[in-house]
Every structure is written in C-alpha cells, then in structure tokens.
Amino acid sequence: MSFDVGGRLKEIRASAGLSQRELAARSGVTHSLISLIEQNRNSPSVASLRKILDGIPMSMVNFFDEERVPRGKVFFEAGDLLDLTSRLHQVSGGSGEGRMSFRQVGDAKAHNLQILHESYEPGADTGVTMLKHDSHEGGVVLSGELEITVGDQIKILGPGDAYLFDSRTPHRFRNIGAARCEVVSACTPPYL
Amino acid sequence: MSFDVGGRLKEIRASAGLSQRELAARSGVTHSLISLIEQNRNSPSVASLRKILDGIPMSMVNFFDEERVPRGKVFFEAGDLLDLTSRLHQVSGGSGEGRMSFRQVGDAKAHNLQILHESYEPGADTGVTMLKHDSHEGGVVLSGELEITVGDQIKILGPGDAYLFDSRTPHRFRNIGAARCEVVSACTPPYL
DNA sequence: TTGCGCTGTTAAATATTCTGAGCAATGCTA
DNA sequence: TAGCATTGCTCAGAATATTTAACAGCGCAA
Numbered sequence: 001m002s003f004d005v006g007g008r009l010k011e012i013r014a015s016a017g018l019s020q021r022e023l024a025a026r027s028g029v030t031h032s033l034i035s036l037i038e039q040n041r042n043s044p045s046v047a048s049l050r051k052i053l054d055g056i057p058m059s060m061v062n063f064f065d066e067e068r069v070p071r072g073k074v075f076f077e078a079g080d081l082l083d084l085t086s087r088l089h090q091v092s093g094g095s096g097e098g099r100m101s102f103r104q105v106g107d108a109k110a111h112n113l114q115i116l117h118e119s120y121e122p123g124a125d126t127g128v129t130m131l132k133h134d135s136h137e138g139g140v141v142l143s144g145e146l147e148i149t150v151g152d153q154i155k156i157l158g159p160g161d162a163y164l165f166d167s168r169t170p171h172r173f174r175n176i177g178a179a180r181c182e183v184v185s186a187c188t189p190p191y192l
Numbered sequence: 193m194s195f196d197v198g199g200r201l202k203e204i205r206a207s208a209g210l211s212q213r214e215l216a217a218r219s220g221v222t223h224s225l226i227s228l229i230e231q232n233r234n235s236p237s238v239a240s241l242r243k244i245l246d247g248i249p250m251s252m253v254n255f256f257d258e259e260r261v262p263r264g265k266v267f268f269e270a271g272d273l274l275d276l277t278s279r280l281h282q283v284s285g286g287s288g289e290g291r292m293s294f295r296q297v298g299d300a301k302a303h304n305l306q307i308l309h310e311s312y313e314p315g316a317d318t319g320v321t322m323l324k325h326d327s328h329e330g331g332v333v334l335s336g337e338l339e340i341t342v343g344d345q346i347k348i349l350g351p352g353d354a355y356l357f358d359s360r361t362p363h364r365f366r367n368i369g370a371a372r373c374e375v376v377s378a379c380t381p382p383y384l
Numbered sequence: 385t386t387g388c389g390c391t392g393t394t395a396a397a398t399a400t401t402c403t404g405a406g407c408a409a410t411g412c413t414a
Numbered sequence: 415t416a417g418c419a420t421t422g423c424t425c426a427g428a429a430t431a432t433t434t435a436a437c438a439g440c441g442c443a444a
Binding site for chain 2: 042064
C-alpha cells in the first residue's frame with residue numbers, strides 16, 4: 001500500500017516541465033502547498049489535489065493509475081484488487097438482480113490472463129440474457145453455492161467444486177442459496 | 193468537472209451493505225467523518241479517503257473511475273482527457289526520445305472509436321522499432337511539422353496536412369522540427 | 385563583486401479537516 | 415407503552431492542511 005503521493009506529483013510536474021510556482025499559479029494554490037505535498041509532509045485534501053491536477057492538466061484516475069498496477073508488481077493485498085463491478089453492470093444492462101462483485105488481480109492485459117475474485121450475495125444473478133464472449137473461463141467455488149448454466153447444462157456447485165468452459169457458449173451464474181458465494185475464476189483474453 | 197465525492201462514497205458504501213459506523217470501524221476513522229464527507233461538508237484528505245476505501249475495500253483508481261467517463265458524457269474539457277502517455281511508454285519500451293503526450297477523448301471501448309489529442313515536442317520519436325497493430329488510423333496535423341513513416345513511404349506533414357493508413361503497416365512518427373507539433377488522430381479497435 | 389530572477393524550503397498564522405460525545409429518529413421486542 | 419439497538423446528523427475542540435511571508439541557494443548579467 002501507501003502510494004507515494006508526493007513523489008507522484010513531483011514526477012508528473014517535472015514531466016510537464018513546470019516549476020512549483022508555475023504549477024501553483026495555474027492551479028490556484030500556493031507554491032508552498034505543492035512543496036509540502038511533494039515532501040509528503042501533509043496529505044492534500046481531494047479538493048486541493050484536484051485543483052493542482054487541473055493545472056497540469058491530469059485526471060484523478062490517471063494520477064492514481066500508477067497505483068493500480070505498479071509495474072512488475074507480483075503480490076496484491078485485498079484492497080489492491082480492481083473492482084470491475086460497475087463496468088460489468090453497464091455491460092449486463094442491470095438485468096442481473098442482487099449484489100455481486102468482481103475484483104481483478106493485477107493487469108490482465110499485460111499478462112494475457114484475467115483472474116477474478118468474485119462474490120455473489122444471495123439472489124445475485126448475471127441475468128436472463130446469457131453471457132457470451134470470445135474466451136475461455138474456469139473457476140473454483142470457495143464458499144456458498146452457485147448455480148451455473150452453460151449451454152443446455154445446469155449444475156449447482158458447492159465449496160471445492162469447479163468449472164471450465166468455452167465462453168462462446170451462452171452462460172449464466174446465479175446464487176440460489178441463502179449464503180454469500182465466493183469464487184476465484186480465470187479467463188483468457190479478450191475479457192469484455 | 194466537480195465530481196461528487198460524497199455521493200460516490202455513499203453509493204459504494206450502500207452497495208457494500210455497510211452503515212457509516214460499520215465502515216468507520218473497519219477503516220479506522222470516525223463515523224462523523226464519513227457523515228460529513230457524504231454530505232460534501234468537507235473534502236477528505238487523500239490519507240483519510242484511502243483509509244476509508246481500504247475498509248470497503250476499493251482502490252483509489254476505482255473510486256475515481258466513474259469520474260473518468262461519466263456515462264453518456266458527450267463533451268470533454270481539456271482536463272477530462274485521459275493521459276495515455278505512460279502506458280504507451282511501457283509499450284514502446286522507452287525507445288522513443290523526446291517528450292510526447294497522447295490524451296484520449298472519452299471511453300474508446302464503449303464507442304469503438306479512439307480519438308487522441310497528440311503532442312510531440314521537438315525531437316520526439318515513437319522509436320526505431322516500428323509500430324504495428326490490427327487497426328486503421330488517421331489524423332490531421334494542427335501545428336508544427338511531423339515526419340510520418342508508413343511502410344516504405346516517408347512524408348513530412350505540416351498544419352492542415354493529414355494521413356490515413358492501415359496500422360498493420362509498420363509506422364513511426366517523429367517531430368524533426370523546432371516547434372511543438374500537435375495532432376488530432378482517430379483509430380479503430382483494437383487500440384493496443 | 386552586486387543585483388536580479390529563479391529555484392525549493394521553512395515558520396507562524398489562518399482555515400479546514402477530523403475526532404469524540406451527544407442528539408433525534410426509526411424499527412424491533414417485550 | 416417502555417426499553418434497547420440501530421440508523422444518520424450536529425457541534426466544540428483537537429489535529430492537520432493551507433496560506434502568507436520570509437529565507438537560502440543557484441545561475442546569470444552588469
């Protein structure tokens with residue numbers, strides 16, 4: 001953890017070719033603030049950081065993007081996983097009921113391998129509109145129960161059970177149990 | 193601009209099924225702080241926000257990700273463009289000399305169209321190792337001069353000049369002039 | 385050398401965030 | 415109804431971020 005905010009700011013300010021005072025003028029903050037932040041002597045408020053980034057200009061996402069997958073990173077704490085939930089909701093059109101989350105390990109593109117830690121609350125459902133994409137995927141159920149539909153096959157998997165199939169076959173995941181269901185899965189590119 | 197930090201926190205806390213007090217306990221901050229932030233009555237420090245997100249858990253990038261392309265967004269201010277420069281440097285292996293920047297308009301994937309605002313400082317070069325990818329790309333030079341190599345053709349373009357080619361043909365961009373060169377380009381998927 | 389303009393840093397004053405304790409409202413059980 | 419456990423909100427004071435103003439170092443020109 002503990003991403004180096006000060007170092008990051010210094011880095012992007014340098015690559016923008018700006019002095020602390022120049023950036024301060026553009027941003028509407030004082031140069032001392034920038035100095036203190038770059039030395040990690042204080043932790044800027046989101047409001048201040050945004051002002052400063054607007055002077056570069058750079059988005060918040062891009063500022064913290066380095067933090068997402070620090071090049072060559074091998075180990076990831078729980079908080080480091082990238083939450084894809086909202087994106088998948090856009091894709092499935094919100095037809096899926098119940099809460100579920102999909103959190104990705106590292107940079108899938110860079111490694112040509114997407115590994116997800118998935119969680120399905122009771123009732124969670126990827127939706128009647130079956131999923132289809134040009135990949136292969138598999139996984140292992142850790143806890144709870146998950147009903148998986150692949151083509152014309154339906155199976156309920158419990159802890160220790162696993163699956164592996166061609167993602168071009170229409171598929172669907174549903175937690176029909178009373179407990180949360182957790183799964184670790186993998187997928188070959190393209191991911192969707 | 194002005195992304196709703198409070199609303200966003202409220203939203204993700206709700207979808208995690210946590211009360212202010214529960215999240216506070218996990219995060220190591222007080223529930224009052226979470227209350228104040230959610231009402232946008234203060235702008236949390238980066239340190240505080242990170243603590244709170246660790247209790248979800250969620251990464252900074254993902255927290256601000258919604259800000260990147262607010263669904264259905266049509267207009268983008270300069271600061272809204274997504275800076276891809278660092279990613280491209282990883283790709284080209286840093287062989288390119290001189291500074292250049294590539295800033296993307298909106299969500300290329302969602303629209304199947306990548307539009308970039310590119311900037312090449314004098315001497316900037318995409319590198320001797322020619323670029324190749326499975327797309328088509330084109331663009332218009334706004335200012336300065338740019339030497340473009342496509343296959344065995346070499347051409348120097350100035351303001352108003354344009355290009356369009358199959359990206360599978362090895363290509364390279366170089367600013368051999370004395371002034372900064374700006375280009376607006378477009379690319380079909382996949383982008384790299 | 386002196387002086388100017390720039391760089392980044394620092395101390396003290398000010399403004400803001402953050403904490404800790406308490407409040408009101410809701411829902412549930414007896 | 416009372417009693418208890420939730421929920422989220424408020425406010426005074428402690429802790430921290432931010433500003434203001436000044437300092438020290440460097441390069442360059444007179």
